[in-house]
Amino acid sequence: MHIDHQPNMDGLVLKIENLSIAFGGLKAVDDLSFEIKENEVFGLIGPNGAGKTTAFNCITQFYRPDSGNIYFKDRKGKVQNLLEHGVHEIIELGLVRTFQNVELIRELSIIDNVLIGAHTDFNATIFDQAFRLPRAVKEERRMRQKAYEILETLGIEDRADQLVGGQPYGILKKVEFARSLISDPKLIILDEPAAGLNDTETMELSKRIRRISKELNCAILLVEHDMRLVMDVCDRICAISFGKFLAKGTPKEIKENKDVQVAYLGIEVTENAEE
Amino acid sequence: ACSNEPADNSTAGGESEGTEAPQDALEWAQGITDTQIIVANSAATSGAFAPVGVPFNAGIEAYFKKINGEGGIQGRDIVFTHVDDEFDPVKGKAALSSFVEDEKVFAIVGHFGTPVVAATLEDLKEYGIPAVYFATGIGQLYNDKAEGRERNIFPVQPIYRTEGQIMVARAVGDFGASKIGVIYTNDDAGKDMLWGAETMAEQLDVELVIQQVAAGATDVSSAVTTIKDAEVDFVIGAAIQATIPTIIKELAAQSVNKDVITTYVNVSPVIAEGVVNEINGKFDVYGNGWVSFEGERANALAEFAEYTVGYETNVYAMTGWIAAHFFVEGLKRVDGVITWDTYMDALEESPINNPFGGQIDFGNGLRAGTQEMNLSKINHDNPAGEWVEEKPLQSIDSILN
Amino acid sequence: MSTFLQVVFRSLETGSIYALAALGIIIVFRTSFITNFSQGVVAMFNTFVVTYLFRTMGLPLWLAIFGGIISAILVGFLIDIVIIRHTKKVSPVAKQIITLGMIMIVLGITPLLFGVDPLRLPRLIEDGNLTLLGADISYNGLFNIVFGIAVMVTLFYILQKTKVGLAVRATASNEHTAKLMGVPTKTVTLGAWAVAGVLGVLSGVMAAPMTSVTLNLMDEIQINALIAVVLGGFQTFYGPVLGAYIIGIGRNLLLYYGSSVWGGQILYILILVFLVFRPHGLIGKKIIKKV
């Protein structure tokens, strides 16, 4: 694909331009544009079926959009059009995601699941691994240590060697989170990270998201229906409906936006969120 | 599993070299005790080949029962041990090593199936243990001057390649065919018969129309259509039991109406019964035979039937019976100490008669199995299935002259 | 032309046999999530039962077939109750291996019960030919085709249009949730094994007169039925039937016009290539897993 214009990405990490994708006759994402600044927490909200997950899937190349561009400033500061990369190449550029329905490997231990996130950071070849050459051994040890440290920051290091299968939902969510952290990303995409968490856990999550964004120097793109979390952690929010742009602004602006209230929030919940 | 009583010191090598040695210097071969002569085979008696292996072994056992009932050999009973090798060379090889090295049997009787036989032929020769009758027709068994380490191989059964030659010879010699259709299965039987047929057709300068079908196929219609289109004047059904009825029925269904000849394996009332209704009034089905049920042989058949209840009409049981017969005939000829060498000498001494007709000569190291075959035909009038003999045992040369 | 038709007619009959066998495989697959490698040998066993009733017990053929159907139902029940019900914790691949175990059991038991001789089973309609456009087709062959299609149409109707069908498909899609909805999944699975058994014995009884009743009766049919299911796709019930007829006809055309040696293999390769372009068969489509 030939890029005829290099977008200006000063201060930005991701820039979506006129993104569209349709399934059959249904326009799931319709001419959507937004941009995310470096190190900010950005919320994407909208009614069920608005196209949020679909937008994520376009960004991470699980879907090929019908039109539009997706620019990303990679680890080295180089601007990349994500459409030119395969799904498995995205993480190397510095963009990592979690999944709306947890996607973990039940038969592996928690720490091994986290290590999968570091897949692209290994240098040892198959040959090194097969014969356990010192290079491979050292590398493995180093990565394991790093994974362990991440589990520590999430407070689940005591479970590091337990299998993922059979763990409660809240732990699974944390493991997914840990897995996205180990690759030192520039942008993390979180799809409904608070779903299935109780009130206390949601509060914890909200603190953690802020901390991570600061400590790791990365931006976060968040989809979530739990308004307390969204309002609490997001610097800016974009609301969409039927695949189309609806409103953009600070949490306060969004909360007060009439369109968003009608299409998404409902009056009572807005009150709740203010409590 | 076996009793190792006295005089059982000879090892696998068969070290008693000189046949001229005085009797008292000879040691009894392994597997022979005061009361028993132990022999063995491994065969597929389970799985898809059970229909061949089970009756075959039943035939062997029946014959030994008869012999033991008659007082055994030199007062010893013949004890037959068997292991199921599932038609698998690894299992067959393991079984053979155990027979010879652990159980120290005297001989292998009725070594079974192409893959196992081919995988263990070298081992047999190395052991030097007499092996009488091979339930397979592979070419490796053939030898016209077996000496030294090769002497211990005694094939009896006709070789499919020979049979293929005989079929073409019959087609030309007896039926005056000049364009012959060959439908062969893609297994060793079919392919070896095809090989024989092609060789003979070249010699006799007749045309073959060749079609392959899968062994065990249920739909052979396209092959038959091809044969029909070619307007052949005779058909060779180079297929063993499972597939030959399919071929014959399809030939009838498509009204090809040319006479068919097939292998001795199929000359069994069961096969005749399976197809007689379909061919009735349309064409004849002939079969090669290496056994004859006519005349004086009828007695042999009655005796066989008496001992093999349940398998009275089974060709594989009959071949098992023949296998045991050849083994025992050799034993009977040894008087005094039985060693591997005295036994093999006895087998080679003079031709041995097949109880159902014909004879085999192992003299001068000849190892060629059965060379003469007769011709029988399915009797259209007997719905229960019957083959009637048309022509006596003949060699290829005599068929063509 | 008439030769071509001849090949096609004859293949239609074989196609019907493959189709019945394929339906048996798919119905079990869709309810128990098992690729049933034992469909063929179980059919072979029940065909032996028919042959036994006919030859040894001297029943009329139609009654013997009826007996075979009863036996197929009983064997189906037995398999479900004794084995399949106890495989809740067993993964789909492991269940396939269970069917391998069943093959061994049936292959071991059949000769013990019915002897080792190849047996003859006559056709339902012994004589008579219909000549159509210069090609022959026997009344029995015609009957097989029509009967096979009738069975399949009935099955389709039941599966697609009735509540029973809904129950079967729901069980296939997600057994646990189907239970939650009140679908008697155990009965569905039990029924599926019985129906598969009946389809099997029908295919066996159709195939037997062309050959003879032996342990290997269904070997070729089993492989071709499996491939038919894949060619047609596992997601519908009519895809495999279509696949079966395509294989029946395609195989014979390739054998006849191509090579009698390599025809079958050429067909396999063609199907392989086809699958690369349509990985879920003729009818199947990829079930999208949304993330």
Added chain:
Amino acid sequence: MRKNKTLLKIENLVVRYGAVEALKGINMEVNEGEIVAILGANGAGKTSTLRTISGLVESSGGSIVLGDQDITKTEAEKISAMGIGQSPEGRQVFRDFTVEENLKIGAFTIKDKAQIESNFNRVYGYFPVLKERKNQSASTLSGGEQQMLAIARALMGSPKILLLDEPSLGLAPLIVQDIMDIVKEIKQEGTTVIIVEQNAAQTLKIADYAYVLELGQVKMHGEASKLKNDPHLIEAYLGAH
């Protein structure tokens, strides 16, 4: 205070998954026409309770009595036919079925065609988006749409007792509100509801009675209106990590 007669009675229920004891002998009573909430942290055993009631999980001890019938060992499909409907955890829609077929299966135990028809109208009324998508394959629905489908499917069977496992999971705030309203509405019609939720405050608002589970045991129970204001609740049991 709980005036209606007991419809479902759980006594000393024990559930094990291999070595894990998920329920360690719990007791619960659900009265006719009530909304009963089950609350608790992750892994407390809420889902296990519902799955055992509906017969998907075998109990290792204790009993469940529906009306005067012991259903502890009854099979799931029979329990469903007795009028217990469930919207399960993880949605569990029939992925390769269309939306409409999913709903049809929901009405599997209903014989009366007119009743099915009216149930269709009713759930399409609750969730218009499902009507728009009725021929779409369930696997391609958005997360929230699938959740709606799961709830609608449970309603299609006109259950006497409705079990909802985290019905609001993944739904937009507006729809969560709708769900709560629907639950209230069907209660009015005489349906008994057992609801498992993470959002305690919101759930207690509509519930009559609530049980709080922790590590497989009932730690607290009482009328919702009272529990709502119990400071212990939030502090001690809902944030157990």
Added chain:
Amino acid sequence: MNTIKKIIKNPYAHFILLGVLLLFVPVLAETGIFKVSYITTLGGAFIFAIAALGLNILLGFSGLISLGTSGFMGLAAYVSAYVTMDMNLPFEVAFLLAVLIPTLIGVLVGLVSLKIEGIYLAIATLAVSEVLRKTFEEFDFFTNGFSGKNAQYPTLLGTFELDRTGMYYLIVVVLVLIMILTYNLVNGRLGRALNAMRGSEAASQAMGVNLLNHRLIAFALATVYASVAGVLYVHFIKYSYPSIWSLKLSLDFLAMIIIGGLRSIYGTLIGALIVFAVPDIFLKQLPYFNQLSYVLNGVLIILVIIFYPHGLVYARYDIKRLFNKLFKKGA
């Protein structure tokens, strides 16, 4: 003290210990404690275990099912026989070629696997295997058709002439080596990536696992293992026959890894013994049941799967429990 503990705990020590124990089989056979036939039966089982280990990587770890194992194993067997017997080249050359050629085809199938999945892939590989088997039957010049192809015990490095026992030793050494390599491969980055691919294609891709590469690697490894097994087979049995390399054998490989335990190295070995050796060493020795050994083996397979759906390796927990129980009672 501590170092001893370390050694006892060391997985490599276990593999090597196992190998040493297995090396004693021929000695025991010579002294008459074991039957001589055990050498062949066990050697055969170990060869099958090697191929099954490859399939375990493919199915257990990557979740890709193949019914083509026997075809590839057969191809390697024929290549090795042809190169040594007809071309008169050294065993080592034959070995290399016999691994290389099937692996190339295996990688081709791996390419196809990117598009075809699950049961479709199983049947597709079955088709490949059937085509291979057909070539074994028809290409007489190469395979000697239905007469079967003979081979000889190999001579290593042109000097060490192996006999039956020597070949058995070689098999054990290769088996242990392959077990160790497998252990290394699956307990590291590759193992994790393959696991991820099976567990969640989406997640693994999002984490940077290149599906195509890893599927190819998995197929290549499975084919290399099958090929090594094929070479050992043809020089141990000294024979190859077309219909050995059938669907039945491929299903047997599946049975081995499932009975033993998916993703378990020892399990695979146990599975191979149960499927291949137990019938010969035990079932066929049972009086009266001799005729039923086939049936019994089928029953055994079904029972094991029902009671140990995750493989017989899990029986060790039950054995431990039983042991504890007995021990406690006794105390």
